Each structure stands twice: as structure tokens, then as C-alpha cells.
Amino acid sequence: MSMDIDITLTVNGERVTERVEARKTLVDFVRDDLGLTGSHVGCEHGVCGACTMRVDGVIVRGCLMLAAQCDGATVETIEGLSDSGEVADLQAAFEQRNALQCGYCTPGMLTAAQELLQQAQARNAVPSRDEIREHISGNYCRCTGYHAIVDAVESVAKARAGAKS
Amino acid sequence: MKPAPFAYKKARSLDEAIALLGENPDARLLAGGQSLMATLNMRLSAPSLLIDINGIGGLGGIAHKSGAVEIGALARHTDAERSATIAQHAPLIARAMPFIGHPAIRNRGTLGGSIAFADPAAELPACLLALDGEVDAQGPKGKRTIKAGDYFKGLYETALGPQEILTAIRLPAASADTRVGFAELARRHGDYAIVGLAASARADGKGLKDVRLAYFGVGNTPLRAAGSEAALARGDIDGAVAALDLDPHDDIQATGAVKKHLAGVLLRRVAAQLMEQRP
Incomplete structure (x- = not known):
């Protein structure tokens, strides 16, 4: 039974083939093996949300999946979301509203918020502040007190809804 | 680490x-x-x-058949959350789903995994018990079905044998007279509950019958509150709270006395949910 696993996956649009230790988490793999350090390692047991990334289109905890499980998967990290411009408006709103201070939670926060915004857009709705708070409830921020983050996400939700209609 | x-x-x-x-x-x-x-x-x-086991086919379905809702072991919480079948035929699961973890957790976590792990503070084991559901398991000797009442044995301990795999859970489908209630108290939305309560009943005129109350976070397994069930069926909410025979231990979140008080608070909330529903 193998302690090392060969995996081939797509990370931010690039095909990657690596041999990984079976016990290596997805977030350690993207950080240590691929040098994508935007995904952060906080609690390492699924509580803080700093390692939030997308696997096959949905957000997951990078610390609660193994790299070995991602053979054949499509992984998107904050670097991918950022480079493609997908979250550019969200990033600008975070900056404008001081929705980050130390920035440790920000990649996870942006990735989680983007999923809510996409779901809201799909049903032509603007999420309420309560819905925003609920959706980011799995992402700890120890600096801002969350108000500015909710403000930023809400403003982007409204702007995207306005731009669409 | x-x-x-x-x-x-x-x-x-x-x-x-x-x-x-x-x-x-x-x-x-x-x-x-x-x-x-x-x-x-x-x-x-x-x-x-x-x-x-994520690559094993045929374990992810959610289906309504012969009076029951069958949920494959690998159905993810998000699948259940968005399922029209669950919303219509298993309303207690639909009510409980938003309380489970956070979106990123629900995208990965499975219903079968939650029942197999049997965390005493988790929502779904209590729902299974409140609904009198059952668990399908497969092992070296073949398949068998275990009733919820026989399934939870102790702290993280179930009736599953060491080589048995939970393959599905089955819940009786809701009928027009089905009433369900769900409430929990947690310090942060999505965290494990300090105390929680899942309940089912059937409408009986203006009252209730077949009341099943399953508490979580108050013992080593989800626990029925039999005395309170009988009182609630008589329409006696104060009596139901007084009859709560739980003896929760202190834990990192709250003392046993606080948990017991909160169990009464939840009972009143859930009783209101059970009584306000109309077909």
C-alpha cells in the first residue's frame, strides 16, 4: 500500500503532475509543492477558513482534503481567481472599505464571498447582510470585526446586480 | 499540526x-x-x-420511493440542502441542514459520514433518531438494515461492525399530518451545538401524537426525552419542560446545569414550531 501517490490535476488552468505523500493536505501541496502561498494555513482543523479554495467549482477547506484525493480535479486558488480578474471588483471593494488589516484571512474571505455572489447572481438576487454573514461564518477575521467585510461584499453584490440589469 | x-x-x-x-x-x-x-x-x-470511498459509484443518490426517502451514504450536505425531494419529503433534514458547519464544509461533508461518525453533538444523528429512520450497512456477511433506536451505542460508537460500511440512510417520507421542529444553540453559527433538538410528530386534531424528541449535545449519543414527549402530546408545554430527564455533563462550552436549562428553552421553541405548522 503506497505512502506516495501520483496525481495529475489542473491548478489555476495549468496541468500539474506530482508525486505527493499520502498524508499531505491540499493546502500544503499548493503552498509547498506549487509555491502558491496565497492560500493560508491557520487552524488546520477546518475552523478558520484561511485555506478556503475551490475544487471542481465549489469552495472547500484546503486543510480537510488530501492532495491525493485531487487526482483529476480542477483546483482554483486565490492566485487563479485574482489573475483571471474574476474577483477584481471584490478586491477593490475590500481595499476601498478597509475590509482587511493584516490580510491573513483575505484570500479565504474573497473565495468564500465570491461563491455567495455567484449563487446570488444565478437567482438574480442581492444577498441580505444576514445571508452574507452566514456565508462567511466559516471564515475567521481577527482584525476587522467583520462589518467592513460585510459592507464590501454587499456593495459588490449590489454593483453586480445593477450592472446586469 | x-x-x-x-x-x-x-x-x-x-x-x-x-x-x-x-x-x-x-x-x-x-x-x-x-x-x-x-x-x-x-x-x-x-x-x-x-x-x-468517494470514487464508489451509486452511493450519492437521494430518492423518494415506497413511502421513504433514501439518502445514499455519499450524498453531500449541499446536495441535500438543494434537493427538492428532501424539501418536500424530509422537511426535518431540510430544516437542520443550514445549521451544519459552513458552506465549504457542507460542499464536502456527507450525510452517511455524519451518521457513521455519530458525533453526539451533531445534527443528523438526532434527526435520524427523531424520524425513527434506519441505516443500511454492507459487510463481509452481506447487507443488513439497522433501526435508529438500535444504532447509536455510545460515544462515537454505533452498531456498525468493524468491516461494515454504511451505504444509505432511510427516513419515513413526510405525510400531510407530519410536523417537524428543529432548533439549536451554538456560540457561532455552524459550530457544534451547545444543545440542540430535532423533533417529529403527527397532527392529531388541534394537538399532537407520536411525538419524538431527540436531543443532541447532552450525552454520549442523541437522546430521546420520553417524559417530555408524552407531556407534549397532551399539549402541556410546561409539563414537558418539567419532565425533561436529561443529565448533561459539563463540557468546554457550558456546564451541565446550563445545558439542561437551554434544553428547556429549545423545547419551548420546538413545541411552537410543531404546533404552528398547518398542512
Whole structure:
């Protein structure tokens, strides 16, 4: 039974083939093996949300999946979301509203918020502040007190809804 | 922390996974992994082998058939949350779903995994007990079905044998007179509950019958509150609170006395939910 696993996956649009230790988490793999350090390692047991990334289109905890499980998967990290411009408006709103201070939670926060915004857009709705708070409830921020983050996400939700209609 | 070293094997069939469990007595099954991975990272457990069952086909369905809702072991919380079948035929599960973890957790976590892990503070084991559901398991001796009342044995301990795999859970489908209620108290939305309550009943004129109250976070398993069920069926809410025969231990979140008080608070909320529903 193998302690090392060969995996081939797509990370931010690039095909990657690596041999990984079976016990290596997805977030350690993207950080240590691929040098994508935007995904952060906080609690390492699924509580803080700093390692939030997308696997096959949905957000997951990078610390609660193994790299070995991602053979054949499509992984998107904050670097991918950022480079493609997908979250550019969200990033600008975070900056404008001081929705980050130390920035440790920000990649996870942006990735989680983007999923809510996409779901809201799909049903032509603007999420309420309560819905925003609920959706980011799995992402700890120890600096801002969350108000500015909710403000930023809400403003982007409204702007995207306005731009669409 | 990082997990201790282990081997990893992706099983392609139930038979293969069952055989691997037989050959590796300390192996663990990996489904959604949202509890298991945390315990591995904290080195609370250190199995020699993880058997990944995510690639086994046919275990992810949610279907309404012959008066029951059958949920495959690998259906993810998000699948249940968005399922029209669950919303219509298993309204207690629909009510409980938003309380489970956070969106990123629900995207990975499975209903079967939650029932198999049997965390005493988790929502779904209590729902299974409140609904008098059942669990399908498959092992080296074949398939069997276990009633919810016989399934929860102790702290993280179930009736599943060491080589048995939970394949599905089955819940009686709601009928026009079905009433359900769900409430929990947690410090942060999505965290494990300090105390929670899942309930089902049937309307009986203006009252209730067949009341089943399943508390979680108050003992080693989800627990029925039989005295309170009888009082609630008589329409006596104060009596139901007085009859609560729970004896929760102190834990990191609250003292036993606080938990018991909160159990009464939840009982009043859930009783209101049960009585306000109209077909």
C-alpha cells in the first residue's frame, strides 16, 4: 500500500503532475509543492477558513482534503481567481472599505464571498447582510470585526446586480 | 499540526473497500473527511491506511420511493440542502441542514459520514433518531438494515461492525399530518451545538401524537426525552419542560446545569414550531 501517490490535476488552468505523500493536505501541496502561498494555513482543523479554495467549482477547506484525493480535479486558488480578474471588483471593494488589516484571512474571505455572489447572481438576487454573514461564518477575521467585510461584499453584490440589469 | 504518515487507497467498489477493511484492521474510511481529516491533523487518530470511498459509484443518490426517502451514504450536505425531494419529503433534514458547519464544509461533508461518525453533538444523528429512520450497512456477511433506536451505542460508537460500511440512510417520507421542529444553540453559527433538538410528530386534531424528541449535545449519543414527549402530546408545554430527564455533563462550552436549562428553552421553541405548522 503506497505512502506516495501520483496525481495529475489542473491548478489555476495549468496541468500539474506530482508525486505527493499520502498524508499531505491540499493546502500544503499548493503552498509547498506549487509555491502558491496565497492560500493560508491557520487552524488546520477546518475552523478558520484561511485555506478556503475551490475544487471542481465549489469552495472547500484546503486543510480537510488530501492532495491525493485531487487526482483529476480542477483546483482554483486565490492566485487563479485574482489573475483571471474574476474577483477584481471584490478586491477593490475590500481595499476601498478597509475590509482587511493584516490580510491573513483575505484570500479565504474573497473565495468564500465570491461563491455567495455567484449563487446570488444565478437567482438574480442581492444577498441580505444576514445571508452574507452566514456565508462567511466559516471564515475567521481577527482584525476587522467583520462589518467592513460585510459592507464590501454587499456593495459588490449590489454593483453586480445593477450592472446586469 | 500535520497528520502522522498513512497509506492511501482509492476503493473502486464496496466489495474492495470491505476487503481492505478486513486486511487492515486499523484502516479508516474516508468519505467527506470533514471530521476525520481534522482528527488526523490533530493526531487524535493515526490509522495506517485511509480507504477513500468517494470514487464508489451509486452511493450519492437521494430518492423518494415506497413511502421513504433514501439518502445514499455519499450524498453531500449541499446536495441535500438543494434537493427538492428532501424539501418536500424530509422537511426535518431540510430544516437542520443550514445549521451544519459552513458552506465549504457542507460542499464536502456527507450525510452517511455524519451518521457513521455519530458525533453526539451533531445534527443528523438526532434527526435520524427523531424520524425513527434506519441505516443500511454492507459487510463481509452481506447487507443488513439497522433501526435508529438500535444504532447509536455510545460515544462515537454505533452498531456498525468493524468491516461494515454504511451505504444509505432511510427516513419515513413526510405525510400531510407530519410536523417537524428543529432548533439549536451554538456560540457561532455552524459550530457544534451547545444543545440542540430535532423533533417529529403527527397532527392529531388541534394537538399532537407520536411525538419524538431527540436531543443532541447532552450525552454520549442523541437522546430521546420520553417524559417530555408524552407531556407534549397532551399539549402541556410546561409539563414537558418539567419532565425533561436529561443529565448533561459539563463540557468546554457550558456546564451541565446550563445545558439542561437551554434544553428547556429549545423545547419551548420546538413545541411552537410543531404546533404552528398547518398542512
